[in-house]
Amino acid sequence: MQDNWVSDTYKNSYTELVASWKKIKQDSEKTGITDVFALAQILKISAWHKTLETFGPIPYKHVGEPALVIPFDSEKDAFNLIFTELTDVIAELTPKALQGATIVADYDAVYAGDARKWVKYANSLMLRLAMRISYADETIAKKYALQALNHEFGVMTSKSDEAQMSNGAGMSFRNNIEWLSNQYDECRMGSSMFSYLLGYKDPRLSQYFQASASVYAEEAFDGEKYQAVPPGNASQQNAIYTSFSKPNILATTPTYWLRASEVYFLRAEAALRWGADFGDAESLYTQGVAASFDENGINSSVETYLASGATPVAHNLKALYYTYSAPAPTTATTAFTGSTEEKLEKIIIQKWIALYPNGQEAWSEWRRTGYPKLNPVQTNRGQGVTKEGGIRRMVYPVSFYQSADNRANYEQALLFLGGVDKDKPTTQLWWDCRKKIY
Template sequence: MKTKYYNISKITGLFLFLALFSISGCLGDFEEINRNKLRPTEKEIDYDGVASGGYFTDFQKRIIPTRGRGEGTDRINEYQITLNLASDSWAGYFSPTLNKFNNGNNFTTYYMIVGWVDYTYTTMYRNIVNPWFQIRQQTHEVKKDQDGNVTFEKKDIVNQSTYSIAQIIKIMGLHKTTDMFGPLPYNKVGSGSFLVPYDSQEVIYRSFFKELQEAIETLNIYANNQSTLLKNYDGVYHGDVNKWMKLGNSLMLRLAMRVRYADESLAREYANKAITNPGGLIENVADIAMLKSEGNFEYDNSLKLISDGYNDTRMGATIQTYLKGFNDPRIASYFRKGSINNQNDYFALRAGIPMPNNVKAHNSFSLPNIESETPVYWFKASETYFLKAEAALYGLIGGNAEEFYNQGIKTSFQENGVALGDYLTRDAIPASFEDPFNSAYNAPRPSGTSKKWSSASTQEQHLEQIITQKYLAIFPDGQEAWSEWRRTGYPKQILVFENKTNQGILTGNGSNQGVRRFPFPQSEKIQNTENVAKAGALLNGPDNSATRLWWDKNPNIN
C-alpha cells in the first residue's frame, strides 16, 4: 500500500491524464461507475427509500475520503493529497514526516502541483456529485421534453425525505469543495452533464441555504409520522431522521457564520433559521455526525494508515504551541508522545522544512493518536457552541457569548473523555515552537491570546479566543480549520519555513496571506474551456492561489 502511494506521488502527471481520458463529461455512465451489487430490483423501487439506499453507503464515505474495512487504499490516497498535505498542513494540524514529495515542491510549501490539483477536484467534486445525481434520479420522476431538457418532479414523502438526506450530505461535501476552489458548476450540473457554466461562490452559498431549509422542512413532515429512514444504508445516523435535521440545522449555522464578513444580513437570517428551525442543533455528544464502525458499518480512519503505514505525517507546529502553552489535556487524546534523547514529550514538525539527510530523523516525532476504528467526524457538538458564541458576540443571535464559549470547551472535553479541572479559570498563553534537532526552525509564540475569558478583552480578542478554541475542538478537521483561519485570521499560525509557491502566494504574518484557494484544475481548462474562462470573471482576482474567495472579506486581513 505504501509503495502504491509513492508511485502515485512520483508520477503526478498521471492524475491529469486520468482526469482527461477516463472521466466522462456526461453523467450518463453514473450507474455503471457506482453500481452496487446489493442494489435493489425494480420491484423494490420506492419502498422506504431502499431504491436509492444502495448509493448512500458509498456516498457518505466520499465526503471525507474514508475506506470501508478491507477495501483498497484509493480513499486513503485521496485523503492524503486533498486534505492531509493541503489544509491539514495549512491549518497547522500536521506536517509531513519528510518533505519529499516532488522534491519539496508541493502543497505544504505552497506549490500547486497540476496533477494534485486535478486529483483534488475529482475527489472533492466529481466523486461527490456522481452518487448524489444517482439518488436524485431514483427519488424523482425524470422527464425529458422534445428539446432534450430534463426536469425532476417530486415523488411521495418517502422519496422526498430520502432526497433531503442526500441534499444534506451533498452540501456537507460540496461546501468544502467551493471553499477550496470558489466558483463551481453547481446549479446546472444536475441536468446530467459536468460541462456546464460555473456559479459564483455567492450563488452557490445561497443555493446551499435554500436547499438546507427545504430539506429540514421536508424531514420534519416525515418525522411527524416516522422517525427512521435508510436505516440499513446510513452509516452516520443509522436512519435517525431527527438527527439528520440536527445536522442540517448545524450545517446551516456553520455556513451562516462563514459568510458573516461578506453579507452580514444573510448570515443573520440563516443563523436565526438554524437555531429556530424544527429539529434543533447538534449540542450533545450523542448527536455528533460521524462515520463510526458499528454493526454492519465498518470503516478505517485514513489518518491511521497515512501516519503509521505510510509514515507520512506528524504533529504540526501550530497546534503544538497552543496545546502545550495552554497545558491542554486534550493533547493526549490527539497525539502520542515521541522520544528524543531519552526525553518523552510531544514533538512537532514545522511545515516546509527541508528534507533531512537522515530519512529517519523525524520518526520519533509525535504521531496522531488515531486507530483504524477512530470515528471520522463530520460535525462535533462543541463546534455548535463556538458558532453560537461568535454569532452572539456580534449580535446575530441572542444569548451570551461567554456562556456559549465556555460550554463549547466543556463539550469538547466531554467529547474527548478528559476532565475539565480548572482549565476555564487558569490563565495561559501559547508556547513558542522549538525544534529538538535544529534551532534554525524555531519560531516565537504565534499569539498572546489566553483561554480564560475576560470582560476586559475587546470584541476582536474574544473572537480570537472563540476561533482558537474551536480550532482545538474540531481537530482533526483541517479543511474546516483552514477555512476559519482564512475567514478570521485565527488561530495565528507558525509560518511555513520555505515558501516555494508557483501561484503568487505570500507567506504573511501568521494571520493573513498564505494559501487562499486552489486554482481551477487543468482538466477543466481543457474539457470545459469556455465555462472555466468565464468563471475567471467570478473571482476577486486572477486564477491563482493568492486570490481570496467571496466570503474571505475580513477587513482586518490584508
C-alpha cells in the same frame, strides 16, 4: 499545487458524488418518495461546500442536466442555493422527525436513519455555512443562523448528535489519517498545535497526540515528551520525523464531519457579534470547551482550564538536519476576557483546537477570521504566496481548460473570481474578505 493532488481533491469532494446524487434524484422524481433524496441533498452539500471553499466558483445549479459542459456559479449564488436547499430538506424531514420515524435505517452508516438527528445535523450545517459568509453578506448570514437556531429541533448540543463515520449499516470504515500517518513520516504534530496545547496545559494533548521518542522532544506538563514538525520545513528527508509525535488516531477512530463543540463556538461567535438573540457568548464559549472535553473523554475541570491564565509557548526545535525557532504565536489566555476582538480570537482558538483533526474546516476558519495566529513558515516554496498570507485557495485542475468548450467555461469561473488572471493560490475567495491579504 501539483495537478494530480489538486485533481484528486476536486474529484474526491465533488465529481465522484455526482452520479450517485443524480441517480437518487431521478428515482425520487419517478417514485415521488422524497425523503431519501433529502438525505442525498444534505450529503451533497456536506461535500460540495468543501469544494466551494477550496477552489471558489463551481458548477452547482445546473448539475445533473443533460449538457456536455455545465456552467459555473458564483460563490455567492452557490451559497444562496445551498441555504435554499437546506431550508427545503429540513422542511421535508421535520414531519418525519416529529413522528420519530427512520429513513433507510439499514443503509445509513451515520445516524441509522434517525430523522431527528439528520434535521439537527442539517441545521448545524446551515449555521456553519451562515457564519462562513458572515463577513461577505451579514444580512443573509444572520437570517439563516437564526433560522437554524430557532427551528424546533435546533442544532447539535451533545456528543450523541455528532455526525461521524466509523461502524454502521453493516460496514466498518478505516480512519484515513491513521493510514496517512503510517505511510508518511512527516504526518506528525504541527508546531502551532504544540505551542497552544503545551502552553495552555491542555488535557487534550495526550488524546490528540502520542508521546515522542525523539531525543529532541520536550517534556510537557503531563510528564510525557512531545515533538512537532515546523511549517514549511524544506528538508526532503522525511524519515527524520518518524519518532516525532504521531496523531493519536487508530484505524477504528471515527472520522467526524461535525460535532457539538464546533456548534457551540459558532453560536458563541454569533452571540458576540449579534447580541442576545443568539444567546450569551461567554456561556456558549464555556459550553464549547466543555463539549470538546466530553467528546474526548476528558474529566478535567473546565473552570480550572479557563481560569489558568496560561498562554501559548514558543517553539524551539533542534533536529538532525535543521533548527527552527518561533515565538509564542499569541498572548491570548483561555479566559473569556478582553475586547470584542480578543474574545473572537479566543473563540476561534478553542474552536480550532476542538476541530482537530478536521484540517479542512480549520483552514477555512483561519482564512475567514485570521485566527488562530500560527507559527511562521520556515521556508516558503509557494507559488507567489507569502509566509504571512499563506494559501487562500487551490488552483483549478488542468483538465478544466484543456478543450475549447471547457476553456470558455473555465474563463467564466475566473471572472467570478475577479479576472482571467485569478486562478492563483493567492486569490481570496468571496467569503474570505475580512482583511485584504494580497
